[in-house]
Amino acid sequence: xxxxxxxxxxxxxxxxxxxxxxxxxxxxxxxxxxxxxxxxxxxxxxxxxxxxxxxxxxxxxxxxxxxxxxxxxxxxxxxxxx
Numbered sequence: 662x663x664x665x666x667x668x669x670x671x672x673x674x675x676x677x678x679x680x681x682x683x684x685x686x687x688x689x690x691x692x693x694x695x696x697x698x699x700x701x702x703x704x705x706x707x708x709x710x711x712x713x714x715x716x717x718x719x720x721x722x723x724x725x726x727x728x729x730x731x732x733x734x735x736x737x738x739x740x741x742x743x
Contacts, residue, residue, distance in 0.1 A: 665694060672694065672695065673697050673698065673699050674691075674694050674695075675692040676689050676692060698715055698716055698719075
């Protein structure tokens with residue numbers, strides 16, 4: 662991300678490590694770098710696994726904790742656990 666001058670926001674990076682062969686050690690290969698969130702289908706899974714997800718972290722970083730949100734905006738927020 663430093664090489665691409667990306668310093669803020671979410672990013673999605675994919676790296677493939679190829680299998681070892683008899684002549685060389687496994688080598689990482691960069692497949693994709695994008696300034697975007699991973700698939701949002703993962704948000705409920707990551708919330709269940711670790712208690713938060715990337716979008717929650719981004720919003721908290723930009724807007725502060727949920728207690729700091731403007732009043733009466735609950736209907737505008739994303740809800741991952743119904």
